Amino acid sequence: MFGLNKQDIRLAFNLFKMNVRDRFLGSSLGSFWAIANPFFMLALYTFVFGFVFKVRLPGAETTLGYVIWLISGYGPWIAMNEAILASTTSVVGASGIIKNMAFKTELLPISAAFTGMISLGVSLCFLLILITIEGNIPDWRIIWLPLIVALQFFFIVSLGLWLSAINVFVRDLSIALPNILTIIMFVTPIFYPITSMPPLVQKLSFANPFYIIADAYRGVLLDHKPPSIVGMGYVFLLALTIFFFGLAAFRRAKGFFDSAL
């Protein structure tokens, strides 16, 4: 599929393992941090919004409701944020092996994107614990969850192919990107319900893939409703288009990586 074979998938898996390990290389707890870091952050959010600020959603009785609502949207966002950044810098960061070994370099942004899976997994586990405590257990519609995760990562990978290739030639991208992502986060109804956003943003949000994904998580986990087929189909087509052209552009550009790295 897409010109990748079994050997390439194994290499992608190896690269993924290396990405995770290298990030915490030299620390005594090692890869444990990959799980501990997002966990501590989520615990902090729970403490701050659940016990210090005591934010309540309209109509909710406990403060835990807001925390659950927040994490169900913000958790996937953190994973997305992390994955996009890792993917963008993946090619430049692997300049050593690119200049010395012939392999399918498109595996780099793809495998880097999957590092976001770890923090997503931690978020979802954390969330399930909170939901269980609160008692609002998700019903059978949770079977939609893997599909949403798959779609989310397909979208990240398709963006990653573009961003990682552009970043080779325009290094400014990886510097500006964290700010751009922060802007996107605040424009997307993740921290606040969509009803408290300005009317213009409310309208635009239905075309915002980041919102559609966050909303799909919330729908399945909290509201017991399946994700909108139109929304999911739209994100899928969007990701497919970006992926298709991104892969072609990446393959065109990769012959020049050698001289730009």
Added chain:
Amino acid sequence: MDSRITLHEVSKIFPVGGMSGQELFSTAAQTAATGDKIAVARVSLTIQHGERLGIIGRNGAGKSTLLHMIAGLSSPTSGSIEINGKVTSVMTLGVGVREDLSGRENIYVDGEIQGRARHEIEQVIDQIIDFADLGEFIDYPVRTYSTGMKARLAFAMISHIDPEILIIDEALSVGDANFSIKATARIMEICARGKIVIIVSHGMGSIKSICNRCLWMENGHVVMDGSPEAVTKAYIDSVRAADEAQLMEKFRKFIGVRSMQDGWAVKQVAIFNGESGEQRSLLEAGQPTRLEVRAVTPVGETDSGVRVRITRLDDLLVFDECFPVEAFRLCDQSIGLEIEMATLVLGSAIYRLDVSLEAGVTVCAESSCIFEVFAHNPPTGGKPMLLYPVSASAISTDSLEKVR
């Protein structure tokens, strides 16, 4: 199936001033804009099964660029490369080495980078550890290693490759003398197994011992393609000739007669050489040689001198002596100086003779000329500065006594 590499009109052009990302969008083949660096220019080449190709040339000749394209690390700007067989390339040793991991863990990482499964790495790991010969250090972090140990580990990681087409870029010698011998032997062994081997090296010795075909590149073009002996010899000769031409250029700037102060002038510098004592500029080594200098200086300058200096083409100062002027004043008040060498001991090369008139430390007039020395039976293997004339005779009994 026979391995085979075919290059057809392969060019690589590097845009000057960096890339702008246009590679992502433009599908059309790029053409060289003015000022762009053409690293490889329309190279066509066929490498057959069993050929061990060495590529030589100066820095920036396009050797590595060509190698990178064949290895698939970069793609040509125009032209096509067709490869039958699996390519293994060794460009730099120890690329993926993680300083914080132990030697053993690094072997796994290296295998992972190459897309191997864990059980495949486990099959060769003992062989690698054995070859690296690091003792207990194999389980210590690489940051505790010496440079030589790192090189050994890095080399050991490639030591078990079993290539169809092998491409090596100057990675031939590592570690201490002992390990280097072991490594070279292993490289030879790997090369012998490979169906096609391509090597870029500056070591003519390794090219000659490994390769059976040699390519000489210059400015992106293939200048010569033939047997390693013939090509390396032609290459070395050309490098030497080019170096000498460059030195000559520098030398020529000095030639001429200059007079910086009134009343001071070098009138004549002449070299006589040979049994007959003819005036020459091409001198034969071993012959009696005489140097004649005529000059004028103001009378009464007590601190003045004539400096005679001989410099070889490669800036080696052979002779430098200052003679007090007054000792050589002739009856017509001019200066006449004669230096004699019973036999000319200079080795064959081009030399510059500088004669300057000095008052204290100031140079008041000078004259420079070039002469060349040739020898009928020059020693081989380098450039001797002096050909020392020796005389042989029967050992007298006296000196034998002394030795005892």
